Amino acid sequence: MQLVIVESPAKAKTIEKYLGADFKVLASYGHVRDLPPKDGSVKPEDDFAMEWELYRDKQSRFKEIADAAKGASRLVLATDPDREGEAISWHVQELLKKRKSLPAKVDRVTFNAITKTAVLDAMAKPRELDQPLIDAYLARRALDYLFGFTLSPVLWRKLPGAKSAGRVQSVALRLIVEREREIEAFRAEEYWSVVARMQHDGTEFDARLVRFRGEKLERLSLGAEGIAMEAKAAVEAGRFTVEGVETKPLKRNPAPPFTTSTLQQEAARKLGFSAQHTMRLAQSLYEAGAITYMRTDGVQMDPGAIMALRDAIAVRYDAAYLPEKPRFYSTKAKNAQEAHEAIRPTDFTKERSGAGDEGRLYDLIFKRAMASQMATAQLERTTVTLRDPTGQHELRATGQVIRFPGFLAVYQEGLDDSEDEDGGLLPVMKAGDCPAKRAVDATQHFTQPPPRFSEASLVKRLEELGIGRPSTYASTIQTLRDRSYVRMEKNRFFAEESGRLLTAFLERFFPTYVAYDFTAGMEDELDVVSDGREEYKRLLERFWKDFKPKADEVMEKLPSEVTEALDEYLSDFLFPPKEDGSDPRDCPLCAAEGRANGRLSLRGGRFGAFVACANYPECKYTRRFAQPGGEGEGGAEDGVMGQHPETGEDIHRKTGRFGPYVQMGDGKEAKRASIPKDLDDFDLDWAVKLLDLPRIIGAHPDTGMEIEANIGRYGPYLRHDGKYGKLSNTREVFEVGMNRAVDILAQAATRGGAARGKAEPIATLGTHPVSGGEIKVMPGRYGPYITDGTTNANVPRDAKPEEVTLETAIALIDARAAKGPAKGKAKKKAAPKKAAAKKAPAKKAPAKKAPAKTAAKKAPAKKKAPAKKAASATN
Numbered sequence: 001m002q003l004v005i006v007e008s009p010a011k012a013k014t015i016e017k018y019l020g021a022d023f024k025v026l027a028s029y030g031h032v033r034d035l036p037p038k039d040g041s042v043k044p045e046d047d048f049a050m051e052w053e054l055y056r057d058k059q060s061r062f063k064e065i066a067d068a069a070k071g072a073s074r075l076v077l078a079t080d081p082d083r084e085g086e087a088i089s090w091h092v093q094e095l096l097k098k099r100k101s102l103p104a105k106v107d108r109v110t111f112n113a114i115t116k117t118a119v120l121d122a123m124a125k126p127r128e129l130d131q132p133l134i135d136a137y138l139a140r141r142a143l144d145y146l147f148g149f150t151l152s153p154v155l156w157r158k159l160p161g162a163k164s165a166g167r168v169q170s171v172a173l174r175l176i177v178e179r180e181r182e183i184e185a186f187r188a189e190e191y192w193s194v195v196a197r198m199q200h201d202g203t204e205f206d207a208r209l210v211r212f213r214g215e216k217l218e219r220l221s222l223g224a225e226g227i228a229m230e231a232k233a234a235v236e237a238g239r240f241t242v243e244g245v246e247t248k249p250l251k252r253n254p255a256p257p258f259t260t261s262t263l264q265q266e267a268a269r270k271l272g273f274s275a276q277h278t279m280r281l282a283q284s285l286y287e288a289g290a291i292t293y294m295r296t297d298g299v300q301m302d303p304g305a306i307m308a309l310r311d312a313i314a315v316r317y318d319a320a321y322l323p324e325k326p327r328f329y330s331t332k333a334k335n336a337q338e339a340h341e342a343i344r345p346t347d348f349t350k351e352r353s354g355a356g357d358e359g360r361l362y363d364l365i366f367k368r369a370m371a372s373q374m375a376t377a378q379l380e381r382t383t384v385t386l387r388d389p390t391g392q393h394e395l396r397a398t399g400q401v402i403r404f405p406g407f408l409a410v411y412q413e414g415l416d417d418s419e420d421e422d423g424g425l426l427p428v429m430k431a432g433d434c435p436a437k438r439a440v441d442a443t444q445h446f447t448q449p450p451p452r453f454s455e456a457s458l459v460k461r462l463e464e465l466g467i468g469r470p471s472t473y474a475s476t477i478q479t480l481r482d483r484s485y486v487r488m489e490k491n492r493f494f495a496e497e498s499g500r501l502l503t504a505f506l507e508r509f510f511p512t513y514v515a516y517d518f519t520a521g522m523e524d525e526l527d528v529v530s531d532g533r534e535e536y537k538r539l540l541e542r543f544w545k546d547f548k549p550k551a552d553e554v555m556e557k558l559p560s561e562v563t564e565a566l567d568e569y570l571s572d573f574l575f576p577p578k579e580d581g582s583d584p585r586d587c588p589l590c591a592a593e594g595r596a597n598g599r600l601s602l603r604g605g606r607f608g609a610f611v612a613c614a615n616y617p618e619c620k621y622t623r624r625f626a627q628p629g630g631e632g633e634g635g636a637e638d639g640v641m642g643q644h645p646e647t648g649e650d651i652h653r654k655t656g657r658f659g660p661y662v663q664m665g666d667g668k669e670a671k672r673a674s675i676p677k678d679l680d681d682f683d684l685d686w687a688v689k690l691l692d693l694p695r696i697i698g699a700h701p702d703t704g705m706e707i708e709a710n711i712g713r714y715g716p717y718l719r720h721d722g723k724y725g726k727l728s729n730t731r732e733v734f735e736v737g738m739n740r741a742v743d744i745l746a747q748a749a750t751r752g753g754a755a756r757g758k759a760e761p762i763a764t765l766g767t768h769p770v771s772g773g774e775i776k777v778m779p780g781r782y783g784p785y786i787t788d789g790t791t792n793a794n795v796p797r798d799a800k801p802e803e804v805t806l807e808t809a810i811a812l813i814d815a816r817a818a819k820g821p822a823k824g825k826a827k828k829k830a831a832p833k834k835a836a837a838k839k840a841p842a843k844k845a846p847a848k849k850a851p852a853k854t855a856a857k858k859a860p861a862k863k864k865a866p867a868k869k870a871a872s873a874t875n
Helices: 008-016 054-068 085-099 114-122 129-158 169-185 224-237 260-271 274-285 303-316 356-372 455-465 471-484 497-509 517-531 536-555 560-571 587-591 685-690 730-735 738-749 806-818 823-837 840-873
Strands: 002-006 023-027 076-077 106-109 190-200 204-214 243-250 377-387 394-404 436-446 486-489 493-497 600-605 608-613 622-624 639-643 650-656 659-664 673-675 693-699 706-712 714-722 723-726 763-769 774-778 786-787 792-794
Touching: 002 008, 002 054, 008 023, 008 114, 008 274, 008 806, 054 085, 076 085, 085 106, 085 129, 106 600, 114 497, 114 622, 129 497, 129 517, 129 536, 129 560, 169 471, 169 493, 190 224, 190 806, 204 224, 224 303, 224 436, 224 486, 243 274, 260 356, 260 455, 260 471, 274 356, 356 693, 455 471, 455 517, 471 685, 486 693, 497 560, 497 608, 560 600, 560 840, 622 650, 639 685, 650 685, 659 685, 673 685, 693 738, 706 730, 706 738, 714 738, 723 738, 763 806, 774 806, 786 806, 786 823, 792 806
Parallel strands: 002 023, 002 076, 076 106
Antiparallel strands: 190 204, 190 436, 204 394, 243 377, 377 394, 486 493, 600 608, 608 622, 639 650, 650 659, 659 673, 693 706, 706 714, 714 723, 763 774, 774 786, 786 792
């Protein structure tokens, strides 16, 4: 018997169909061991020796592999064709060697697609494990461990509220924070444009003023309304004739097929998918044999695949759409080094694969790959210049037309932020024509700050800088969100104050290690290791020699010294100059109450940094770290906002350590309410509404019990009979009606989210083929788990909960169910028997069980949830 090891059960199932009866295919379910999260797992003093630990939830799984290996004549390691796949194979081999279960013959095979031809070809061409690639994995894993486990304790002791730092994670966070600083420093400039609405031969078009009074107009030339109105009047008064018509042919070539990075970017632009969701779907398509391996830097395609693709194009389109020669691409990305094909369909006769989001992603991959081998698009750009009789004023109209679509018939690449001024068609005009002028518009504009990063643009920027690897971007971005260093609003990243403070700390005390060049240079050095040109421990020595003393130096500083250094480093942000020229560090409360020496500075507290007065405890003035210059949300000033219309009591607007809030009354009887961030028009009316919460919507039509709307620790919500439903924003608390409230509560109940604190699913995967229950990946107190409503199974420690596939989930649930119920659950089931033994309560016992039966009848309603979840997954 020959034993084949792959990562996932879905992959194992597919491959087993292609191999003969002599082969047994088992799944490792990803990595089988890792460095335990404790001190001493990497020992720099012992030549960087590493102590590995088998995952607890993999022990029975690996025992099955070890038992099968004892009776095998050959071990075939067929994990993924990249560094992580090589590492999994190495770990499996090392563990089997340690257990004396390693067969005499061990081979490594790799295939870029899970098709019968690819698998059988790979099995016929085995090789040994790639030691330099394994060394690069060991170096990367050790670097990440040493960076995180050395720096994180420094953060916990010196920077309250900070959770962790990472070699790539911290640099990605710096990009987001720096963009936030650019936006804050940006000062908008006014400018105007003058556009004439023209018509010729029944076709309307726009012509923009490009020369005024003999001067060429730049973007900011018309910087005020006065000069803009003068320009508008000149255009209205002038009679403009065509001075010249210039037509230029343009060619546009297709983009190469997808890499990991470009797939994540385009799926975000066109489909609205997160990087993590995209990779989970791509993994599923790969394991189903629909696409080639989805973690790749390469843009090249196998020659055989190119010929198959050209045949598919010839079938679908006429000869003009197929170029004479195949197109060959080479990557331009910095640090691109993996020798895998681009992401493409394995069968170009198959236009569709998968359903739902999976099908949409396959469609994107199919069209991009097909377009990459199609003919160049032929366009024509026309520019028409019009002048008045004086020659002092000039208008320009531009248009673009597609003469031959070529690859555009199939696919057009998306853009993050674009302004297309070469709009539609222009009428046919010649010199001397005098188009009719229908109207002239003068429009005010303001320059815009650089846009915040989307997932697509952040991934693109990381790749441009050579930071990290595309295969790790999804997990890096998710970590920043999980640590609450950033938040997403309208698909854009906003830096949270904890993220800003952490970045400032690292820039001040560890500037080298969050520098873009250093992180990109480290990737170059790891590439040298993977090429076999350097021993990986020498790389670790160079890093550790400088990093450890720096970390020790910062650890020896007092927390007050760190805060003082950050106060100085962030002074421009925290205390920007005031318009009246007064000292921005002067405490406003001390000034109002006549106290001297009221100076503001940065302080560290249990829940993070904040700004406070030096006169504490006499002065209780504080403000949040993320309130530069002392402004509250919306720039409002603290003080009395007005009186409550019913009680006549003063309502105060205040700013505390945790942000702005309103207060009515004093002492223990005072009512307080935080000011939500999504109220950009906050005023006295809103303050009254917040202080009057909770709002009673009315009695539920089924139970007669009240439904109330309120705002809690986790945002706006509905409550009814101890069950909760989530509202989308603050305004909905005051606007939601009875019908909508009943619907929200019903939906929450079908999702199993009715109880307080019940978390939303991380992912909804589908239906279990045996139990019929809906399979969900849920966050749990002790880590993420998978459930079908009947059986719960832990997500393997090395697996990402967002990337768990339906097949993996079914296998984990079945394995857990096979072990029988947990001891605690068995005891709970025994309890009703004791109650039944007592004669008096015997008749009441069934009544207590009745609610459970009712709930069981409602269970099928959960099948409605996937459609709802599928819609939210694309947000």
